[in-house]
Amino acid sequence: MDKITVEICMGTTCFVMGGSGLEEFVELLNDDEKKNVEVKPSTCIGLCKDREYGKAPYALVNGEVVAEATISSIATKVKNCFKK
Amino acid sequence: MKESDIFVEVECSQWIKNGQNVCGDAFQSTRLQNENRLIATLADGLGSGVKANILATMTATMAQRFSAANRDIMKFSKIMSDSLPICQVRKISYSTFTIIDCILEESARIVEQGNPPFLLIRNGVNVPIRRERIGGEDEARAIYAASFSPECGDRIIICSDGVSQAGIGSRDYAFGWQTEGCRDFVLNVLKDKPEISARELALLVRNAAIAKWPDRIAKDDISCAVIYFRRPRKTLVLSGPPFDQNKDKEYAMFLRSHRGCSVVCGGTTAQIVARELGERIDIDMNSAGNDLPPVSRMKSASLVTEGILTITRAVQYLEKMSWPKDDPASMLVEYLLNSDEIRFVIGTKVNEAHQDPSLPIDLEMRRNIVKRMKVALEKKYLKIVDVEYI
Numbered sequence: 001m002d003k004i005t006v007e008i009c010m011g012t013t014c015f016v017m018g019g020s021g022l023e024e025f026v027e028l029l030n031d032d033e034k035k036n037v038e039v040k041p042s043t044c045i046g047l048c049k050d051r052e053y054g055k056a057p058y059a060l061v062n063g064e065v066v067a068e069a070t071i072s073s074i075a076t077k078v079k080n081c082f083k084k
Numbered sequence: 085m086k087e088s089d090i091f092v093e094v095e096c097s098q099w100i101k102n103g104q105n106v107c108g109d110a111f112q113s114t115r116l117q118n119e120n121r122l123i124a125t126l127a128d129g130l131g132s133g134v135k136a137n138i139l140a141t142m143t144a145t146m147a148q149r150f151s152a153a154n155r156d157i158m159k160f161s162k163i164m165s166d167s168l169p170i171c172q173v174r175k176i177s178y179s180t181f182t183i184i185d186c187i188l189e190e191s192a193r194i195v196e197q198g199n200p201p202f203l204l205i206r207n208g209v210n211v212p213i214r215r216e217r218i219g220g221e222d223e224a225r226a227i228y229a230a231s232f233s234p235e236c237g238d239r240i241i242i243c244s245d246g247v248s249q250a251g252i253g254s255r256d257y258a259f260g261w262q263t264e265g266c267r268d269f270v271l272n273v274l275k276d277k278p279e280i281s282a283r284e285l286a287l288l289v290r291n292a293a294i295a296k297w298p299d300r301i302a303k304d305d306i307s308c309a310v311i312y313f314r315r316p317r318k319t320l321v322l323s324g325p326p327f328d329q330n331k332d333k334e335y336a337m338f339l340r341s342h343r344g345c346s347v348v349c350g351g352t353t354a355q356i357v358a359r360e361l362g363e364r365i366d367i368d369m370n371s372a373g374n375d376l377p378p379v380s381r382m383k384s385a386s387l388v389t390e391g392i393l394t395i396t397r398a399v400q401y402l403e404k405m406s407w408p409k410d411d412p413a414s415m416l417v418e419y420l421l422n423s424d425e426i427r428f429v430i431g432t433k434v435n436e437a438h439q440d441p442s443l444p445i446d447l448e449m450r451r452n453i454v455k456r457m458k459v460a461l462e463k464k465y466l467k468i469v470d471v472e473y474i
Contacts, residue, residue, distance in 0.1 A: 011351045011352070011377075012351070012390055012435075012438065013438065013440075017444070020375070042367070043365055046352070
């Protein structure tokens with residue numbers, strides 16, 4: 001299992017749009033998955049300035065943008081990455 | 085001593101005699117900026133409660149004003165004593181006082197009547213200063229004066245007799261704590277904390293005096309004032325990206341060249357600074373609290389916070405004069421209040437994402453909120469604040 005990196009934006013826009021607490025997506029992973037995920041909180045990723053990425057809050061799962069991120073949408077994305 | 089090199093921190097801590105509602109001691113201090121001068125008075129009114137408070141407040145107010153007007157001490161001490169209302173019980177009017185009149189680059193003159201003698205602490209030792217009797221009808225009303233040149237690091241400690249007589253008549257302190265007891269206590273504190281603030285030291289002395297009374301029931305008003313001559317604590321706050329991207333480097337270099345504490349408020353701001361200075365940002369996830377994003381760490385900054393939400397909350401705390409422990413905005417407040425001079429450098433680039441009407445809350449404009457912060461810091465906390473825009 002390759003390690004998956006999840007960056008969670010802690011910028012102002014993401015924070016007020018519900019980004020706080022997104023790191024808790026790991027609770028939805030199984031033990032193997034948990035061991036292979038690295039969660040990196042980040043200062044503003046800068047995606048909120050550009051409409052093409054959809055709406056805040058944002059996370060990056062292995063560099064891929066998850067817009068309007070929720071705990072479950074990040075967890076689903078991570079699980080999909082493991083399946084690849 | 086040069087004006088710009090020295091900041092004088094003045095703080096007084098008081099405790100009210102058990103059973104009373106107001107303190108019978110009064111402390112006042114004034115900075116005469118144009119004359120580079122500081123005047124402070126501690127007065128202790130006869131008796132306790134409201135009556136003593138009136139005597140002490142009148143005495144301190146008059147002493148401050150007469151001193152500022154450069155009136156002769158012998159003349160105005162008589163005017164003060166003649167002006168005080170006469171106690172119906174004791175048939176006398178009386179309030180002791182200590183007046184400190186200090187011209188910052190030159191001299192300090194201390195005039196005392198009736199209060200315990202002041203302490204001058206320099207380089208961790210008590211320096212005795214010759215006190216000359218300059219008047220007074222009898223020993224009880226003798227007026228003493230002392231002069232010296234303050235040096236950076238000096239502390240002057242003045243107390244009411246509620247400190248020197250703390251615990252008097254008790255088993256452990258039959259004659260009270262005494263000035264010597266207070267002096268030794270201060271010297272011990274300074275051994276452990278040579279940089280202790282005037283505020284904290286005054287509070288420690290006051291608390292130690294209270295503790296001398298059995299069951300901490302103080303039988304007199306207690307006041308301790310500390311005047312601390314020290315290097316100014318300067319803090320730099322950077323917030324917001326510069327309007328012109330070409331100024332990013334210059335902006336970041338403010339942080340490098342600043343001597344003292346520095347705070348970066350804003351994620352994008354932190355990224356700009358980190359990029360220009362070749363540093364990394366580490367977010368401390370344990371520091372989030374009270375609905376605020378967490379703080380980060382960066383080598384060149386003492387504190388890195390999120391921008392507008394944290395600053396807005398910090399302004400609310402400063403205006404209310406109350407804040408919880410350890411949330412990111414409280415951390416910012418503590419840094420600001422531990423400073424004497426604060427310089428804000430505010431980037432004026434507007435964050436378009438913050439103007440989105442679909443955001444669930446209104447985000448204040450950075451410039452407006454910093455203006456509010458400047459007013460609060462200047463008016464409520466007497467800080468020297470400078471705001472510039474880039």
